[in-house]
Amino acid sequence: MEEYRLELKNVSKSFGEVKALENVNFQLGQNEIVGLLGDNGAGKSTLIKIITGYYQPTSGEIYFNGKKVERLSVPKARELGVETVFQERALAELQTLWRNIFLGREICNPLGFLDIQQMRDETHRLMTQSMGFTSQAVSPDSRVGRYSGGEKQGVAIVRALFFDAEIIILDEPTMGLSLKETAKLVNFVNGIKEAGKAAIFIDHNILHVYNVADRVVVIDRGRVAGEFLTKNIGLNELMDKMVRVAETGSLS
Amino acid sequence: MKSQTDGNAAEVTQHYKVAFSLRRFARTNSPQLGILGVFLTLWIIFIISAPKTFLSSQIYYAFMSTIPFFAILAIPLTIVVIAKEMDLSFPSIMAMGMVAFSFTYNETAFIGNTTIQVFLGIIAALIAGAIIGWINGFIIVRFGIPSLVVTIGTQFFWRGAVLVLTSGANFTLIYIKSTIFYPMLVGKIGGYFPMQMVWLIVITILGWVLLNRHRFGAHIYLIGDNINSAELMGINTGRTRIRAFMLIGLISAFAGLLYSFYVAYFWPSLGDGYLLSTLASVFLGGTSVFGGTGTILGTFLGAFIIGAIEAATVAIGLTGFWTQLIYGFIIVLSVIMHTYLRKRGE
Numbered sequence: 348m349e350e351y352r353l354e355l356k357n358v359s360k361s362f363g364e365v366k367a368l369e370n371v372n373f374q375l376g377q378n379e380i381v382g383l384l385g386d387n388g389a390g391k392s393t394l395i396k397i398i399t400g401y402y403q404p405t406s407g408e409i410y411f412n413g414k415k416v417e418r419l420s421v422p423k424a425r426e427l428g429v430e431t432v433f434q435e436r437a438l439a440e441l442q443t444l445w446r447n448i449f450l451g452r453e454i455c456n457p458l459g460f461l462d463i464q465q466m467r468d469e470t471h472r473l474m475t476q477s478m479g480f481t482s483q484a485v486s487p488d489s490r491v492g493r494y495s496g497g498e499k500q501g502v503a504i505v506r507a508l509f510f511d512a513e514i515i516i517l518d519e520p521t522m523g524l525s526l527k528e529t530a531k532l533v534n535f536v537n538g539i540k541e542a543g544k545a546a547i548f549i550d551h552n553i554l555h556v557y558n559v560a561d562r563v564v565v566i567d568r569g570r571v572a573g574e575f576l577t578k579n580i581g582l583n584e585l586m587d588k589m590v591r592v593a594e595t596g597s598l599s
Numbered sequence: 600m601k602s603q604t605d606g607n608a609a610e611v612t613q614h615y616k617v618a619f620s621l622r623r624f625a626r627t628n629s630p631q632l633g634i635l636g637v638f639l640t641l642w643i644i645f646i647i648s649a650p651k652t653f654l655s656s657q658i659y660y661a662f663m664s665t666i667p668f669f670a671i672l673a674i675p676l677t678i679v680v681i682a683k684e685m686d687l688s689f690p691s692i693m694a695m696g697m698v699a700f701s702f703t704y705n706e707t708a709f710i711g712n713t714t715i716q717v718f719l720g721i722i723a724a725l726i727a728g729a730i731i732g733w734i735n736g737f738i739i740v741r742f743g744i745p746s747l748v749v750t751i752g753t754q755f756f757w758r759g760a761v762l763v764l765t766s767g768a769n770f771t772l773i774y775i776k777s778t779i780f781y782p783m784l785v786g787k788i789g790g791y792f793p794m795q796m797v798w799l800i801v802i803t804i805l806g807w808v809l810l811n812r813h814r815f816g817a818h819i820y821l822i823g824d825n826i827n828s829a830e831l832m833g834i835n836t837g838r839t840r841i842r843a844f845m846l847i848g849l850i851s852a853f854a855g856l857l858y859s860f861y862v863a864y865f866w867p868s869l870g871d872g873y874l875l876s877t878l879a880s881v882f883l884g885g886t887s888v889f890g891g892t893g894t895i896l897g898t899f900l901g902a903f904i905i906g907a908i909e910a911a912t913v914a915i916g917l918t919g920f921w922t923q924l925i926y927g928f929i930i931v932l933s934v935i936m937h938t939y940l941r942k943r944g945e
Contacts (some may be wrong), residue, residue: 437831439820439824439828446821488627
């Protein structure tokens with residue numbers, strides 16, 4: 348069997364007395380989009396922060412491509428190809444697009460001098476080919492602060508894709524987006540799938556998750572309440588189940 | 600990034616180019632154009648109201664020998680302010696550098712060669728400046744205290760250190776005139792063109808390259824714009840900011856050397872008069888106190904505006920009492936203009 352790109356085994360995390368996660372088992376396939384659903388405080392963010400190395404689990408094991416990783420840290424997770432599209436998008440809004448695309452990873456010679464032409468060329472190529480931006484307002488030299496929410500989100504995602512990300516985590520990516528922009532976002536996520544990468548998609552909106560995810564994992568009160576392949580379950584059925592989980596804490 | 604960038608680079612044969620558009624040029628360069636407009640307007644006003652003074656070359660040589668002392672400081676200060684930090688301690692660093700200079704000069708008397716002693720003194724001054732800058736940066740980054748607060752403290756501390764170490768005494772540096780370093784730092788090319796102006800041009804160009812063509816400068820802009828984003832994307836924000844403070848420390852010590860060599864004398868109050876003119880140059884030049892935007896060229900022009908106002912007030916026939924009033928007026932007006940241009944440019 349093909350190895351999972353990422354696997355968590357019996358991961359628990361406590362903050363003092365509070366158990367944020369309890370014996371969570373989670374898998375992410377090589378080319379799979381997993382939707383993470385759950386109410387506020389269910390433990391989604393904690394799970395994500397463990398995967399990105401921000402939190403250390405209290406107990407449990409983390410495997411990348413079948414290899415166990417000890418003491419996962421933020422830089423280590425990045426090295427392993429984990430890229431996060433943060434809720435706040437991590438953009439520098441007064442700066443130009445090319446500076447944002449290469450934020451923190453500028454192309455430069457060994458002395459540290461920037462290759463601006465190459466970065467602008469790459470940005471232009473990414474924009475037209477990957478982002479599908481045709482608007483005149485979006486050029487490598489335009490300031491990111493002027494973009495719409497969807498365009499900003501697109502920049503953050505394309506940036507993650509460009510830098511050889513293996514696992515892309517999208518944290519509430521549709522927050523504050525218009526309908527049209529959300530549709531664009533769905534396209535981006537499909538692009539991740541086509542590029543042969545894996546993604547974890549976190550959202551409140553079941554509809555968005557259902558549309559893009561191959562598999563949905565429902566988290567409730569720090570535990571995995573259930574998981575479904577989206578091809579095996581209808582949207583209505585999933586919604587019913589979510590309501591039942593919210594009310595009773597279990598799916599059955 | 601790894602291999603992917605290299606692989607793609609070969610495919611990109613056609614460079615991304617845009618046809619020149621005056622409107623786009625005006626928008627992307629609005630801060631520089633704004634300050635250039637102010638500069639030219641003031642200059643024309645000066646020429647019209649005092650043609651005798653402002654059409655003779657003499658006044659320009661005078662500007663070029665006095666303005667560089669604080670204009671040089673304004674260049675690294677611009678970098679610090681773009682990173683959304685502040686440094687108020689640079690006047691004290693100027694003096695502290697000179698203390699390191701004269702201590703080294705005196706302690707190496709056994710060498711018996713003035714040129715070598717002065718050379719070692721210069722090196723000591725520059726190292727002292729960089730170290731004091733590092734200390735500023737370290738306190739700011741390590742303890743997370745706003746730089747404005749930290750450098751108010753260190754400003755007093757190092758001025759105090761200067762007074763304690765010299766017992767408040769001023770002394771002559773006349774011996775430097777016999778060394779090659781005197782003409783190198785503050786001599787006059789062909790008897791006219793002041794060397795301090797050459798140093799200002801060199802430091803301005805280096806500052807521009809560092810800020811616009813180097814990774815360091817790219818990170819400075821990003822940190823000033825949004826330090827959280829910079830941090831999330833893996834920029835070492837602490838190290839970059841400490842380097843910015845080291846840079847202004849180093850340049851402050853250099854400016855201290857320039858001024859002290861120029862007058863061949865050491866005053867323990869060295870640098871005190873430069874705090875506000877340097878700050879004014881930076882903000883007049885369009886650098887935003889909110890970080891993330893600012894240009895070296897703007898600061899360069901800002902310094903010359905500040906430096907010219909005093910001479911102009913007198914030449915126009917007003918008394919010296921008017922100087923500060925006009926300073927204030929032009930600074931406030933320019934800052935309003937920059938804010939307006941920035942809003943339009945976004």
